[in-house]
Amino acid sequence: MTRELIPGARADVDTDLFTYRSLLDDTEVELLGGLRDWLEEHLAPVVDDHWARAEFPHDLIPKVAGLDIMGLALDMSERPARRRLLSGFVGLEIARIDASFASFYGVHSGLAMGSIHQCGSDEQRERWLPAMRRLDKIGAFGLTEPHGGSDVAGGLETTARRDGDEWVIDGAKRWIGNGTFADLIVVWARDVADDQVKAFVVEKDMPGFAATKMENKLALRITQNADLTFDGVRVPEANRLQNANSFNDTNAVLRSTRGSVAWSAVGVMTGVYEVVVQYAKDRIQFGRPIAGFQLIQDHLATILANLSAALGMAARGSQLQDEGVFRDEQGALVKSFCTTRLRESVALAREVMGGNGILLEYGMARFFNDAEALYSYEGTREINTLIVGRSITGESAFT
Structure with missing residues (x-):
């Protein structure tokens, strides 16, 4: 056969x-x-x-x-x-x-x-x-810094200093998607006068701004992540986002976009499932398609279960956003759950495909590597579980 x-x-x-x-x-x-x-x-x-x-x-x-x-x-x-x-x-x-x-x-x-x-x-x-x-x-979004990822709320080092009708921004950002070719970058910086986090729209041609592509990534390789530096960049007051006056405003943006990362995880799982099912039907071993073996069917069923559960949670999260009642712990849970299920699913799918699962042309290796980035950005699983845990217990376990 x-x-x-x-x-x-x-x-x-x-x-x-x-x-x-x-x-x-x-x-x-x-x-x-x-x-x-x-x-x-x-x-x-x-x-x-x-x-x-x-x-x-x-x-x-x-x-x-x-x-x-x-x-x-x-x-x-x-x-x-x-x-x-x-x-x-x-x-x-x-x-x-x-x-x-x-x-x-x-x-x-x-x-x-x-x-x-x-x-x-x-x-x-x-x-x-x-x-x-x-x-x-x-557009791009500049929050993460070389020394600040999970602790960026309290450790934001990029500063903004008011000078007449302008603000002077100094510091650096890292892992900024679209950073190498963005025209506008929303930059979050700490106001030295009141120690509050504010947001500024930096335009790519402003003197003192530079973007350098991050090389040698093994995930999201098409995404142009950049290191950004701000050396006395002068931004007019008209470019300060007028309703961003503390990290609470930053967090309100992140609450919404964590749901978007969950949808990306569901999307990748969808692609993973389609590719691995076709492969299992077409791959012949021991004289018949591997789709007919019990262990393979167990893996496929687990992937479909993960996909179904993640899709349900992401969809309900979006409905809550539409209703205006989406909370921090819901955004954190949907992001951590969906990306965790993605990580498990793509590993199972790669296992089904054996050695072909690490070849780019078979459609799984790219999904496998990219899943690692989704698992980590917009809050690691551990950080998001602490947000959920704080909601459950009323106690903050953040150090």
Whole structure:
């Protein structure tokens, strides 16, 4: 018995066993269908090559702009807000093909646009968001620092000093997605006058600002993470986000975007499941497809269970966001749970695929590596469990 083994082939399988997509209306389903077709035609054929070379497909930016998916959940003068549930499914569809392009989408549409929408004045929203929606301007989000990751709330070292009608920013940021080519970077800095964290929109051509690509990553290689430095960068008061006056405002942005990372994890699990099911059907060992072996079916069932549970939690989280009642502990739990289940699922899928699971062309090695980044960013599993634990007990276990 022989069967052709096609690298990267995907099964046409039910990835929504509990029918969460039925929560969407016809217009939303149509939008997602058009997005999936676009991703299959434009992104899927080039993603492995760009991942291997650690390069971003910049030529796709004008093409994706035509889909009008940026800032979907934000209420703008030219377009009313769409549901967070829809925005979540958009992130899923992108991550199903590539987690790095989903990261580009999440950083620009969620973190950068979301910060401006949530923390900016009416004038600032009108100045920046329409261009960002059209992708005429690309955004980034500068919070993490060389010495500050999990403890950045208390250890933020980048400073802002008021000097007349300007602010002088000094410091450094690290792991900044879109950082090498962003036009606008939302930079969080500590005001030396009152020790409060504030946000500033730094434009890429401002003197004293520099961005350097981080090399030799083994995950999200297409994502252009950068080291940013600020050496006396002068930012006008007009570029200070007027409603960002403490780390509580920073955390409000992160609460929303942790849900987006969960959707990316669900998207990657969707792609993982499609690839591994097709592989199991096509791979012949001992005279028959490995899909017919009990241990393989156990792994496939576990992956589907993880995917189903994570999708349910992500969908409910988005509904709570739409209702305006999404809490810190819910955002922390959905992020940590979904990325933990992703990590388990992609390991099981790689195991099913054996040695072919570490070859880029078979579609699993990229998912396997990228899952490690999703597991860690926007709060490690341990930090997020402490947020949940504080809610459970009323006691803070943060040191």
